[in-house]
Amino acid sequence: xxxxxxxxxxxxxxxxxxxxxxxxxxxxxxxxxxxxxxxxxxxxxxxxxxxxxxxxxxxxxxxxxxxxxxxxxxxxxxxxxxxxxxxxxxxxxxxxxxxxxxxxxxxxxxxxxxxxxxxxxxxxxxxxxxxxxxxxxxxxxxxxxxxxxxxxxxxxxxxxxxxxxxxxxxxxxxxxxxxxxxxxxxxxxxxxxxxxxxxxxxxxxxxxxxxxxxxxxxxxxxxxxxxxxxxxxxxxxxxxxxxxxxxxxxxxxxxxxxxxxxxxxxxxxxxxxxxxxxxxxxxxxxxxxxxxxxxxxxxxxxxxxxxxxxxxxxxxxxxxxxxxxxxxxxxxxxxxxxxxxxxxxxxxxxxxxxxxxxxxxxxxxxxxxxxxxxxxxxxxxxxxxxxxxxxxxxxxxxxxxxxxxxxxxxxxxxxxxxxxxxxxxxxxxxxxxxxxxxxxxxxxxxxxxxxxxxxxxxxxxxxxxx
Amino acid sequence: xxxxxxxxxxxxxxxxxxxxxxxxxxxxxxxxxxxxxxxxxxxxxxxxxxxxxxxxxxxxxxxxxxxxxxxxxxxxxxxxxxxxxxxxxxxxxxxxxxxxxxxxxxxxxxxxxxxxxxxxxxxxxxxxxxxxxxxxxxxxxxxxxxxxxxxxxxxxxxxxxxxxxxxxxxxxxxxxxxxxxxxxxxxxxxxxxxxxxxxxxxxxxxxxxxxxxxxxxxxxxxxxxxxxxxxxxxxxxxxxxxxxxxxxxxxxxxxxxxxxxxxxxxxxxxxxxxxxxxxxxxxxxxxxxxxxxxxxxxxxxxxxxxxxxxxxxxxxxxxxxxxxxxxxxxxxxxxxxxxxxxxxxxxxxxxxxxxxxxxxxxxxxxxxx
Numbered sequence: 001x002x003x004x005x006x007x008x009x010x011x012x013x014x015x016x017x018x019x020x021x022x023x024x025x026x027x028x029x030x031x032x033x034x035x036x037x038x039x040x041x042x043x044x045x046x047x048x049x050x051x052x053x054x055x056x057x058x059x060x061x062x063x064x065x066x067x068x069x070x071x072x073x074x075x076x077x078x079x080x081x082x083x084x085x086x087x088x089x090x091x092x093x094x095x096x097x098x099x100x101x102x103x104x105x106x107x108x109x110x111x112x113x114x115x116x117x118x119x120x121x122x123x124x125x126x127x128x129x130x131x132x133x134x135x136x137x138x139x140x141x142x143x144x145x146x147x148x149x150x151x152x153x154x155x156x157x158x159x160x161x162x163x164x165x166x167x168x169x170x171x172x173x174x175x176x177x178x179x180x181x182x183x184x185x186x187x188x189x190x191x192x193x194x195x196x197x198x199x200x201x202x203x204x205x206x207x208x209x210x211x212x213x214x215x216x217x218x219x220x221x222x223x224x225x226x227x228x229x230x231x232x233x234x235x236x237x238x239x240x241x242x243x244x245x246x247x248x249x250x251x252x253x254x255x256x257x258x259x260x261x262x263x264x265x266x267x268x269x270x271x272x273x274x275x276x277x278x279x280x281x282x283x284x285x286x287x288x289x290x291x292x293x294x295x296x297x298x299x300x301x302x303x304x305x306x307x308x309x310x311x312x313x314x315x316x317x318x319x320x321x322x323x324x325x326x327x328x329x330x331x332x333x334x335x336x337x338x339x340x341x342x343x344x345x346x347x348x349x350x351x352x353x354x355x356x357x358x359x360x361x362x363x364x365x366x367x368x369x370x371x372x373x374x375x376x377x378x379x380x381x382x383x384x385x386x387x388x389x390x391x392x393x394x395x396x397x398x399x400x401x402x403x404x405x406x407x408x409x410x411x412x413x414x415x416x417x418x419x420x421x422x423x424x425x426x427x428x429x430x431x432x433x434x435x436x437x438x439x440x441x442x443x444x445x446x447x448x449x450x451x452x453x454x455x456x457x458x459x460x461x462x463x464x465x466x
Numbered sequence: 467x468x469x470x471x472x473x474x475x476x477x478x479x480x481x482x483x484x485x486x487x488x489x490x491x492x493x494x495x496x497x498x499x500x501x502x503x504x505x506x507x508x509x510x511x512x513x514x515x516x517x518x519x520x521x522x523x524x525x526x527x528x529x530x531x532x533x534x535x536x537x538x539x540x541x542x543x544x545x546x547x548x549x550x551x552x553x554x555x556x557x558x559x560x561x562x563x564x565x566x567x568x569x570x571x572x573x574x575x576x577x578x579x580x581x582x583x584x585x586x587x588x589x590x591x592x593x594x595x596x597x598x599x600x601x602x603x604x605x606x607x608x609x610x611x612x613x614x615x616x617x618x619x620x621x622x623x624x625x626x627x628x629x630x631x632x633x634x635x636x637x638x639x640x641x642x643x644x645x646x647x648x649x650x651x652x653x654x655x656x657x658x659x660x661x662x663x664x665x666x667x668x669x670x671x672x673x674x675x676x677x678x679x680x681x682x683x684x685x686x687x688x689x690x691x692x693x694x695x696x697x698x699x700x701x702x703x704x705x706x707x708x709x710x711x712x713x714x715x716x717x718x719x720x721x722x723x724x725x726x727x728x729x730x731x732x733x734x735x736x737x738x739x740x741x742x743x744x745x746x747x748x749x750x751x752x753x754x755x756x757x758x759x760x761x762x763x764x765x766x767x768x769x770x771x772x773x774x775x776x777x778x779x780x781x782x783x784x785x786x787x788x789x790x791x792x793x794x795x796x797x798x799x800x801x802x803x804x805x806x807x808x809x810x811x812x813x814x815x816x817x818x819x820x821x822x823x824x825x826x827x828x829x830x831x832x833x834x835x
Contacts, residue, residue: 042531042532043532111669111670113491113668130668131488131489131522134527134528141677142677251534258482258486317485317832
């Protein structure tokens with residue numbers, strides 16, 4: 001049992017990838033370290049538990065990455081997804097540092113799997129953790145325990161008490177009981193606030209009741225809100241979140257990767273009134289899946305239904321939930337509690353609008369389009385006419401929020417007046433808005449967490465010693 | 467394979483695994499399940515027997531208990547495995563012996579020892595049982611005649627081999643591959659059996675009782691397996707010496723049968739006692755409790771067969787030899803008799819499952835992120 005009366009060199013708020021990278025690095029630099037994880041042990045690790053890989057720059061193939069992924073290509077990819085909503089200095093620093101993390105990760109017991117085919121072709125850009133994010137966390141926690149880092153589970157940070165730009169003490173609840181702990185330096189690695197539905201409601205209204213939170217229920221943004229209330233500079237649009245289309249039957253929290261649904265490009269998607277509302281075939285799915293969460297969030301009751309026929313059904317991976325299946329469109333509509341007449345009319349209208357004589361190719365943008373619909377379907381448009389028919393209900397699934405705390409290149413948190421905080425650092429989701437202000441690149445969250453976790457740990461340990 | 471509750475639960479879990487696929491680097495089970503979308507009971511039997519129980523996927527699983535989906539593939543597949551042992555056993559109806567397997571194996575062992583002991587005492591001339599014999603030709607056979615050993619040994623072992631072969635046939639019909647078995651597939655499967663590649667968590671070993679990896683189980687299983695094989699080789703060598711070369715037992719310390727048997731016996735003892743000890747400290751979550759009795763019974767039977775063999779070697783020139791030999795042969799008889807009705811069958815079905823995996827090695831995974 002850790003002695004909670006002592007003053008630690010470094011206190012880390014959070015228990016995910018970024019937190020553990022900071023804690024281990026600080027400990028390796030000689031600091032005494034306390035990690036406060038809000039979740040119970042079984043659910044430790046925040047959203048890192050649901051991750052699978054890390055995007056890394058590399059100039060030549062290695063044991064876990066194929067080919068090469070140079071800094072400029074990486075930066076171009078980031079620029080494209082963020083639409084320029086990034087900080088080039090911090091971004092390029094992160095990208096360059098990403099090439100040098102593997103040795104340290106492997107020393108910490110993290111294992112990678114040889115690059116695989118069929119994983120969105122990410123084998124070139126992303127290194128896959130053997131067993132996924134929870135296996136990575138297990139390795140980090142074992143390393144942390146071996147190094148003598150004190151870890152408290154079921155421990156929520158209530159307030160980081162700041163005075164004159166420095167954290168003087170930290171109020172926590174340990175297994176439900178209030179306590180105060182002290183540390184010379186503090187690293188905030190406590191994630192975003194997407195699991196705090198009341199906070200989300202401020203921007204989205206009651207629509208949040210129909211949102212699915214893909215990750216941990218413990219990312220309630222308590223540390224984030226507490227810091228922003230004490231003069232820490234915010235970054236990122238508070239109203240924005242990363243939202244994808246999920247099977248509507250997914251659990252409210254923690255469904256992770258398996259509830260995703262890739263049916264949209266080969267389907268007709270209608271809202272609860274049976275009307276189409278967006279071009280299902282606008283682009284390949286990996287480039288579009290992240291806009292569909294928002295599209296569905298804007299529909300009545302935040303729900304949509306993806307309908308396809310037996311020609312299209314084998315073209316995509318099913319979700320973990322079985323599709324609704326029926327021999328006629330009307331029966332399918334009834335099973336999904338939609339108006340059968342309306343859905344029938346929508347499908348008939350769609351089928352009539354499909355330009356005849358096109359050749360279908362699901363492997364590329366095939367240009368198969370409808371003519372005369374609002375909106376058109378501009379690729380993979382084929383008549384939905386061969387039973388049995390299949391349907392899936394869709395909901396917006398929230399991955400993370402963009403609001404965070406502003407940091408400099410030493411992972412030091414910046415105050416509203418632009419001055420760095422005295423002893424406060426940040427890593428991971430809570431500061432990723434500095435670099436990723438919009439959109440997402442697969443595996444980039446783990447890259448930011450690892451790189452900034454290492455910097456924050458290093459800097460906090462150094463600062464604590466001085 | 468029948469549709470059972472265990473099969474239904476395995477199907478539910480495997481379908482979630484198929485949508486996740488994070489564990490595909492651990493072992494053969496995951497690449498095998500990625501080849502299909504629909505899992506027939508036979509497919510689940512195949513996957514269950516392909517699973518070596520390394521538990522890597524349990525500790526890595528984002529959906530493991532207490533998550534509401536409660537994914538615990540090592541336990542779930544072990545539960546299915548237990549049912550397949552009963553399902554495929556021969557003659558039909560013998561499946562019931564897998565229900566209380568630990569008790570049954572223990573009873574069979576006790577009975578075998580008692581029978582051998584009583585008969586060997588009865589056969590001996592009055593007053594001749596408790597007497598030291600000079601270590602010369604036929605010393606052992608003055609306790610139990612050679613013909614009796616051979617008839618009982620060949621009959622019991624022969625029956626067991628036949629019953630296990632029938633079990634393998636039943637498995638293959640229900641859970642075997644559709645394609646032809648090629649020579650390359652056989653070679654790959656044999657390599658996987660001999661190296662226990664899949665008991666390696668993707669190269670890091672098993673999770674014994676926590677998130678920590680270790681090669682301990684794999685090494686202990688190797689000691690047990692190769693120790694067993696050496697003992698078998700020792701017996702075969704003795705048989706060849708006696709039957710074809712006309713050299714009757716007992717053999718000197720520096721002789722092929724004794725050296726093979728001694729090294730094998732020591733390895734077998736280390737392996738079985740080590741694996742038993744690991745059962746005492748293992749995390750109960752990813753294992754199936756109902757299999758524990760049968761597992762432990764077989765481990766201890768093998769251990770005692772090995773230890774009594776070594777004891778026999780040590781005391782063979784003393785008056786304790788007849789007793790030691792009767793007890794040792796009692797354990798051996800028990801082992802021969804329970805082979806097809808014990809945990810031992812896992813070797814048959816796992817090898818067959820590895821063969822199917824090798825046959826299907828070039829099939830492409832369906833879908834995927």
